[in-house]
Amino acid sequence: MMDVKRIISKIEKDYIISNLRKEERIDNRGLWEYREFRIKSDIISSAEGSADVSLGDTRIITGLKYEVGEPFPDLPNEGVCTVMAELLPIASPLFERGPPDEQSIELARVVDRGIRHADCVQTKKLCIKENEAVYILFVDMYVINYDGNLIDAGGVSALTTLISAHIPEGIMGDNGLEWTGKYLTGEIIVNELPLVLTYGKIDDIIFLDPSLPEELVCDGKISISATEDKITSIQKSGAATFSIDEIKMLGNKTLEIGSKLRKKLNLLQYLSKIE
Amino acid sequence: MEDDEESVEDEFEDFEDEEVSREVVVPGEILTEDVKNFLPGRGTILNKEKTKIISLNIGLKQIKKNYINVIPLRGFYTPHPGDKVIALIVDKNPVKYKCDINAKDFGQLKPKNTVKRGKTRGFRGGSAVQDEISTEKFDIGDILVVKVLSADRLNKPELTTVGKYLGKKTGGIVISVDPPKIPRVIGRNGSMIKMLKNLTKCNIFVTQNGRIWLKGEDIAHERLLIESIYKIASEAHTVGLTDRMQEFIINEKKKRGIE
Amino acid sequence: MPLIIKDEYPETLFREDGKRLDGRDNNELRPIKMEVGIIKNADGSAYLEWGNNKIFAAVYGPREVHPHHLAKPDKGILRVFYRMATFSVFDRKRPAPGRREKEISMIVADCLEPVLFLELYPGTSFEVFIEVMDADGGTRCASITVAALALADAGIPMKSLVSAIAVGKIDGKKVIDLSGIEDKAGEADLPIAITWYNEEISLLQFDGDMDLNEMNEFLDLAKEFLKSIHNIQLDTLKSKYIKLQEKTSKNKKDEDKKGDK
Numbered sequence A: 001m002m003d004v005k006r007i008i009s010k011i012e013k014d015y016i017i018s019n020l021r022k023e024e025r026i027d028n029r030g031l032w033e034y035r036e037f038r039i040k041s042d043i044i045s046s047a048e049g050s051a052d053v054s055l056g057d058t059r060i061i062t063g064l065k066y067e068v069g070e071p072f073p074d075l076p077n078e079g080v081c082t083v084m085a086e087l088l089p090i091a092s093p094l095f096e097r098g099p100p101d102e103q104s105i106e107l108a109r110v111v112d113r114g115i116r117h118a119d120c121v122q123t124k125k126l127c128i129k130e131n132e133a134v135y136i137l138f139v140d141m142y143v144i145n146y147d148g149n150l151i152d153a154g155g156v157s158a159l160t161t162l163i164s165a166h167i168p169e170g171i172m173g174d175n176g177l178e179w180t181g182k183y184l185t186g187e188i189i190v191n192e193l194p195l196v197l198t199y200g201k202i203d204d205i206i207f208l209d210p211s212l213p214e215e216l217v218c219d220g221k222i223s224i225s226a227t228e229d230k231i232t233s234i235q236k237s238g239a240a241t242f243s244i245d246e247i248k249m250l251g252n253k254t255l256e257i258g259s260k261l262r263k264k265l266n267l268l269q270y271l272s273k274i275e
Numbered sequence B: 001m002e003d004d005e006e007s008v009e010d011e012f013e014d015f016e017d018e019e020v021s022r023e024v025v026v027p028g029e030i031l032t033e034d035v036k037n038f039l040p041g042r043g044t045i046l047n048k049e050k051t052k053i054i055s056l057n058i059g060l061k062q063i064k065k066n067y068i069n070v071i072p073l074r075g076f077y078t079p080h081p082g083d084k085v086i087a088l089i090v091d092k093n094p095v096k097y098k099c100d101i102n103a104k105d106f107g108q109l110k111p112k113n114t115v116k117r118g119k120t121r122g123f124r125g126g127s128a129v130q131d132e133i134s135t136e137k138f139d140i141g142d143i144l145v146v147k148v149l150s151a152d153r154l155n156k157p158e159l160t161t162v163g164k165y166l167g168k169k170t171g172g173i174v175i176s177v178d179p180p181k182i183p184r185v186i187g188r189n190g191s192m193i194k195m196l197k198n199l200t201k202c203n204i205f206v207t208q209n210g211r212i213w214l215k216g217e218d219i220a221h222e223r224l225l226i227e228s229i230y231k232i233a234s235e236a237h238t239v240g241l242t243d244r245m246q247e248f249i250i251n252e253k254k255k256r257g258i259e
Numbered sequence C: 001m002p003l004i005i006k007d008e009y010p011e012t013l014f015r016e017d018g019k020r021l022d023g024r025d026n027n028e029l030r031p032i033k034m035e036v037g038i039i040k041n042a043d044g045s046a047y048l049e050w051g052n053n054k055i056f057a058a059v060y061g062p063r064e065v066h067p068h069h070l071a072k073p074d075k076g077i078l079r080v081f082y083r084m085a086t087f088s089v090f091d092r093k094r095p096a097p098g099r100r101e102k103e104i105s106m107i108v109a110d111c112l113e114p115v116l117f118l119e120l121y122p123g124t125s126f127e128v129f130i131e132v133m134d135a136d137g138g139t140r141c142a143s144i145t146v147a148a149l150a151l152a153d154a155g156i157p158m159k160s161l162v163s164a165i166a167v168g169k170i171d172g173k174k175v176i177d178l179s180g181i182e183d184k185a186g187e188a189d190l191p192i193a194i195t196w197y198n199e200e201i202s203l204l205q206f207d208g209d210m211d212l213n214e215m216n217e218f219l220d221l222a223k224e225f226l227k228s229i230h231n232i233q234l235d236t237l238k239s240k241y242i243k244l245q246e247k248t249s250k251n252k253k254d255e256d257k258k259g260d261k
Helices: A010-021 A102-116 A150-163 A212-217 A244-265 B010-016 B127-133 B179-186 B188-200 B219-234 B241-256 C099-115 C139-153 C180-185 C212-251
Strands: A037-041 A050-055 A058-069 A080-087 A127-129 A133-145 A166-173 A176-185 A195-202 A205-208 A220-226 A231-238 B030-032 B044-046 B053-055 B059-064 B067-072 B084-093 B096-100 B107-109 B143-150 B158-160 B173-176 B203-206 B211-215 C032-036 C044-050 C053-064 C077-084 C124-134 C162-170 C173-176 C188-195 C200-204
Touching (some): A010 B173, A058 A150, A058 A166, A102 A133, A102 A220, A102 A231, A150 A220, A205 A244, B030 B067, B084 B107, B084 B211, B179 B203, B188 B219, B219 B241, C099 C188, C124 C139, C139 C188, C162 C180, C173 C212
Parallel strands (some): A080 A133
Antiparallel strands (some): A037 A050, A058 A133, B059 B067, B096 B107, B203 B211, C032 C044, C162 C173, C188 C200
């Protein structure tokens, strides 16, 4: 399409909308079809888990680091998992340098909530000693190329990173922390596999996985995270409004498409092979 | 519907010239040490000691008479007076439109350059006079085909919409390719573009800033055309491209079941 | 802080068989892989894997300068932003850019500027963004190497490429291309970059101690291996195009091939 600009031309907007009405998209997808996911895991040697995920031309690299710290007083036997996102200026002329803006905070928050409320990360397994020492996990996402729908790519990227985790296992000995020589892997840390699905809305047309031009012209979006049988978080963004019936329909779609996608991606294949 | 003609410019014929060697060179590469018989041409420079001609670009080496040129394979658009380009209006105020022309500077379109001269004569307070002093004619987000009136290193390019094939585009879609690949999309004497038009039945307008406007019968034809243009851009440095593209499009049409 | 596995320095940087800890000889480069044009949105881009270093570089420009007051009326400006990902190093790095990143950004810009014709683009900026995703010693040399490729990929006129490498001294022996641990535990580290159009040094930093003889030897050693880096750069830029040429001419043997010298 045309070189990426802050303002999308009127003819491009008309073109996208008139074709969506005919259920046609320029990249030849159906309204409920994803672009291709390409996934590589454990690519960063300095990280304790990582993933390189592409969704069409959108690409996100995510890495996992850990620290050992004190638990929150109200959750004395649970570790912490935080998600951060950065929209790198290499990824698009639309991204600027500087502290995280709204878009990157939304990306991190939506991905974080999708994971947090899904019984995904087993925070109790991240406790080294109650009240004293727990693991604090940092899942940091970096956007390498931006071609729309960062949230869904980010969700898969963060999840794959956690699955590929290999964190040195520690115990509290007499002289402080000791390494047991074993690793906490994704097999121990990760339980449910929540996926987040984002839909765009233009007028009364709703479609899955908006590409960049679609994202730039759409009135708004809705992101729904779900495990195999439960909705775990919802985020509506932009100026669009959705009817109750539409939300109900999207709830159904999310479970149905999410389930198929979960099988297709088979993310458990990225479990760390480390001993 | 308006009948658009491609804008073929002789200036860029070099790329299409089959005599251009297909030797790929990169910045700093020595093109010749025979400085007695050769002169540095486009995309080249003499070294400090004046003993070698070296390339400044990633491109194809070309020897024309006693000049050595490098035809770039990658690069950005630099406006020249007379260029026809596709512009996107990104801002406007009462005295001018600010246009994105895919160059380092935004182009300026003044209202007086959007109405034909002479029409205003003989009328008192005619609408054209109104047009001349306001920026009501176009809106932010409009796509215009404009001509570059003036452009130099220091001043912002001045644009006009008065002239043949110029003005606002309605319908269709605009895509972008690397500006140095545009001569290949046009082809020698417009051969590539004619082939594309005939086989995909789309209207195409190719401009020098790398932007291409197109409009066809349906999205299937347009999709095939867009894929073909991207393929031309990625294979711009190969020989026999027009024939291969023709074959590609005919095959794809059969595969996709479109006429 | 990761308290469990400590980032300890080994007692010796050589194995019993005389090779370095990663199995290399003293004059052996780590495996290097380069790619160009991998970030579609950028005007030019490149990716580099140099040992465990994984670095992306993207170029945007020439474009209008933001903020506007930085623009110079007589020439364009080159701005380099070197950043490291939080997970690229042993201890998680804080997300905000630190002093080291700012210094390297400046050094890389100074190193690349001589090969550009900034005076032809007054009032504009060329922005080079370097993102280190994984770091293992020598990222400033790797950054220069990959940034030069990204500039060439953007089609920005350049007098030549720029290549860089570090030479240094570990356990009293001269080696090339220091890894992260060698950089930290070794005695001397001398990153050098060269602009090929005049074959002069455009980056030189040094901390440690060496005598004059050693310095001369280091410079000669670096020159030899800078050539290898340069060859990989040239090959990377060309191979993308040449492969396609070969593929299409194979398909069309009857087409008379011209220009293949």
